Amino acid sequence: MIPVNEFRQFASERNPQFRVLKPWWDVFTEYLCIVMLMIGVFGCTLQLTQDRISCLPSHLAASTPEDIDCSHISEYHENEKNMPRLKNASREIFGKKNDLDIHQYVFVNHYCYERAVHWYGKYFPYLVVIHTMIFMVASSFWFKFPGTSSKIELFVTILGKCFDSPWTTRALSEVSEERVEEKMVIWRKNTVSKHSIDCTIIEEETAGLVRSSSVKSNAEKKPLEPQQPVSLLDKKEGEQAKALFEKVKKFRTHVEEADLLYVMYVLQTALKVFKFVLITIYNAVLVSNIQIVVRCSVPEELTGYDVYCCNHVKAHLFSKLAYCYICFVGVYGVLCIYTLYWLFHRPLKEYSFESVRLETGINDIPDVKNDFAFLLHLSDQYDGLYSKRFAVFLSEVSESRLRQVNLNHDWSPKKLRQRLSRNPSDRLELHLFMLQGLPDTLFEITEVESLKLELLKDVTIPASISQLVFLEELCLIHCPTKLQLAALNNLRERLKVLRLTFEGLEQVPMWTYTLNGLEELHLTGSLTHEVSRNASLDTLRGLKNLRVLTLRSRLAKIPASVADTGEQLQRLCIYNEGTKLQAFSSLKKLGNLLCLELVGCELERIPSAVFSLSNLQELDMKENKLSSVEEILSLQHCRRLITLRLWHNALLYVPEHISKLRALETLDLSWNKIRSLPTRLFYCTKLRHLDVSHNGISSLPPEVGILQSLQYFGAASNSLESLPDELFSCKRLKTLLLGNNRLAFLSPRVSNLAQLVRLELKGNRLESLPQEIRDCPMLKLSGIVIEQHILDVLPSDIRERMSDT
Numbered sequence: 001m002i003p004v005n006e007f008r009q010f011a012s013e014r015n016p017q018f019r020v021l022k023p024w025w026d027v028f029t030e031y032l033c034i035v036m037l038m039i040g041v042f043g044c045t046l047q048l049t050q051d052r053i054s055c056l057p058s059h060l061a062a063s064t065p066e067d068i069d070c071s072h073i074s075e076y077h078e079n080e081k082n083m084p085r086l087k088n089a090s091r092e093i094f095g096k097k098n099d100l101d102i103h104q105y106v107f108v109n110h111y112c113y114e115r116a117v118h119w120y121g122k123y124f125p126y127l128v129v130i131h132t133m134i135f136m137v138a139s140s141f142w143f144k145f146p147g148t149s150s151k152i153e154l155f156v157t158i159l160g161k162c163f164d165s166p167w168t169t170r171a172l173s174e175v176s177e178e179r180v181e182e183k184m185v186i187w188r189k190n191t192v193s194k195h196s197i198d199c200t201i202i203e204e205e206t207a208g209l210v211r212s213s214s215v216k217s218n219a220e221k222k223p224l225e226p227q228q229p230v231s232l233l234d235k236k237e238g239e240q241a242k243a244l245f246e247k248v249k250k251f252r253t254h255v256e257e258a259d260l261l262y263v264m265y266v267l268q269t270a271l272k273v274f275k276f277v278l279i280t281i282y283n284a285v286l287v288s289n290i291q292i293v294v295r296c297s298v299p300e301e302l303t304g305y306d307v308y309c310c311n312h313v314k315a316h317l318f319s320k321l322a323y324c325y326i327c328f329v330g331v332y333g334v335l336c337i338y339t340l341y342w343l344f345h346r347p348l349k350e351y352s353f354e355s356v357r358l359e360t361g362i363n364d365i366p367d368v369k370n371d372f373a374f375l376l377h378l379s380d381q382y383d384g385l386y387s388k389r390f391a392v393f394l395s396e397v398s399e400s401r402l403r404q405v406n407l408n409h410d411w412s413p414k415k416l417r418q419r420l421s422r423n424p425s426d427r428l429e430l431h432l433f434m435l436q437g438l439p440d441t442l443f444e445i446t447e448v449e450s451l452k453l454e455l456l457k458d459v460t461i462p463a464s465i466s467q468l469v470f471l472e473e474l475c476l477i478h479c480p481t482k483l484q485l486a487a488l489n490n491l492r493e494r495l496k497v498l499r500l501t502f503e504g505l506e507q508v509p510m511w512t513y514t515l516n517g518l519e520e521l522h523l524t525g526s527l528t529h530e531v532s533r534n535a536s537l538d539t540l541r542g543l544k545n546l547r548v549l550t551l552r553s554r555l556a557k558i559p560a561s562v563a564d565t566g567e568q569l570q571r572l573c574i575y576n577e578g579t580k581l582q583a584f585s586s587l588k589k590l591g592n593l594l595c596l597e598l599v600g601c602e603l604e605r606i607p608s609a610v611f612s613l614s615n616l617q618e619l620d621m622k623e624n625k626l627s628s629v630e631e632i633l634s635l636q637h638c639r640r641l642i643t644l645r646l647w648h649n650a651l652l653y654v655p656e657h658i659s660k661l662r663a664l665e666t667l668d669l670s671w672n673k674i675r676s677l678p679t680r681l682f683y684c685t686k687l688r689h690l691d692v693s694h695n696g697i698s699s700l701p702p703e704v705g706i707l708q709s710l711q712y713f714g715a716a717s718n719s720l721e722s723l724p725d726e727l728f729s730c731k732r733l734k735t736l737l738l739g740n741n742r743l744a745f746l747s748p749r750v751s752n753l754a755q756l757v758r759l760e761l762k763g764n765r766l767e768s769l770p771q772e773i774r775d776c777p778m779l780k781l782s783g784i785v786i787e788q789h790i791l792d793v794l795p796s797d798i799r800e801r802m803s804d805t
Helices: 004-013 016-021 024-049 071-078 080-094 102-115 119-139 146-164 166-194 235-255 260-289 315-345 354-360 370-382 384-394 396-410 413-417 440-444 463-467 485-494 510-514 560-568 585-589 608-612 630-637 656-660 679-683 702-706 725-729 748-752 771-775 788-792 796-802
Strands: 053-057 200-202 214-216 293-297 307-312 420-422 428-433 450-454 459-461 473-477 481-484 497-504 520-526 548-552 571-575 595-599 618-620 643-645 666-668 689-691 712-714 735-737 758-760
Touching: 016 146, 016 370, 024 119, 024 315, 053 102, 102 293, 102 307, 119 260, 119 315, 146 235, 146 260, 146 370, 146 384, 260 315, 260 370, 354 384, 370 384, 396 440, 413 440, 440 463, 463 485, 481 485, 485 510, 560 585, 585 608, 608 630, 630 656, 656 679, 679 702, 702 725, 725 748, 748 771, 771 796
Parallel strands: 428 450, 450 473, 459 481, 473 497, 497 520, 520 548, 548 571, 571 595, 595 618, 618 643, 643 666, 666 689, 689 712, 712 735, 735 758
Antiparallel strands: 053 307, 200 214, 293 307, 420 428
């Protein structure tokens, strides 16, 4: 025998974790099942603890036993006012003496109970218990079905954790505080306008800019109430909330693709309605078979009587319980029909958080669909607070705030200072790589001069960047970045260098073109219109102080907007990555250009547009396809040209009229195919840097001695077998690179090079160095690049004298 309290516990707590997915009608039907179960248990208890039937013989003659009427016995039980008359009648009926003993009556009672009483009257309590158990199983079928139970368990677990998470409470409280602040701003605005106090409301919103509304007035200087400090999460709570966000994302992606849960719930409800109809019909039909008095035919040879009138002891109570049970089943069925109506009438495959957005002010909570939406609709019926708190975890704003909290925990100021280093521009640089955002602790490192952000996600630079008082350079590598208005105002005046690496030109933030104080802009990425049809560099005219522009891309022509930089642009560098550059008309408008680099542009000759740059001082044409430069004569129009780099090309010779470039100080002809140098090259008497390394030069003309200003001479990786003595008359030489040639000896006249600091001779046929090398006062052993065994044969006194110590 199962106690009632165990049934109740089973009915109410079999799935306590799923209670949030049980709307009010499911809860109500559970209580109905408990009541129906108690009816069945109560009937079973009566059935087992009391006598079930009591029979007495009847002496009335009848043609057949079925003709015997026992209704007068039921009247005897039902009308106690006629007791005297019924007693006389009973004497007439039962007056015949019989000698039946108690065992015969017990036998007759059992015999008649099994043969005469209708099966519904006998097994009614057990049927109630069975039907109720079926209802209970049907109500929890989708909680146990393999295809749905795992999803439901995961959803309930996530929902509970989101509900109890400290982050949810903090996010909602912050949103509430922000809304209060917004109301205070509105109140102050109205108050200020009434008292004619000047105020300015800045509300600007452009692509790539995040601008916050602010009110500037005297009223803001005196806050009405002190701000309460915002509660902070510890590192463990932040990590737990971060992991919870990832679970929510994965669950949403998985569940929103199907509607199995909705289908299973519909089938379960339809099954309950079918059971209700079936049980109601057959119970209503059979309840009339529960009779208080029944007739029973017994073999006459057993007791001497063949007809008995029997009283079903619990029939009256069972009849009342049956009608009560049918009423409860009817209510149960009505609830199931209402559930079907709710399932088909409501759009349950989509859940909108519009009310949550209005209440919390979080506008980026996405609507959900399919099974995810259906589960939220069910939890809404249980308690709408669950969906409101769960919405926080679907909001990108909330996620970004949590990410910020974790970033601040992970990147303390001490840890950030350990990453400081000097960049090639000799600025103190902080490099942040592949973080989830920008830690607020960054703005405590006030000594930062250059900030490099690489592969960071969802970066918004706040007004706190004003704390970095030495910041001059910003480098963004595949890092889309937004600026708050206060941050933009600060960077407009202070930022000098901006380096951007991107996939397409549309990823260049619009605030780039508003940096009035910017002096250097370096862009690396696709700038072609085939990739970004709607993008163009047509806003460079706003950069009034721009001096240096670097474009690393695959351009077919120089963008027309380059000419919009006006007369202030001084250095233009184009690294074209092996794509042929054809149109150069924009160059003619850059009258004050001092330096031009055209690297990897597949050029076969020097563009004619270059010759119109009268102020040009430096021309670099590295990694092109120059085989001849006869047009170099036109460079004499660039009267200020002092640096010419034609390295990494395919030059076969140097034209004689290069001597026309009288102002030339640096000439780099390395990595070409030059066999000999013209004598007139050395009439560029102002040359201080000459590099002809990595060619096929076999000899140097004696006119090299004319270059009395020469400080750097590189002729490494050629075919030189000897050096003219005139080379050693260039007394200002500091660097002489002659490695990987065929030199068999070095002239003792090397002692004339009093300023020589570096001498490279490795890879030649030398067997020794002249002892006169000791007369080079500036040359040390560390500045000589040669095989070690040659240094070892030098006298010890020379080595000691030339040692670094």
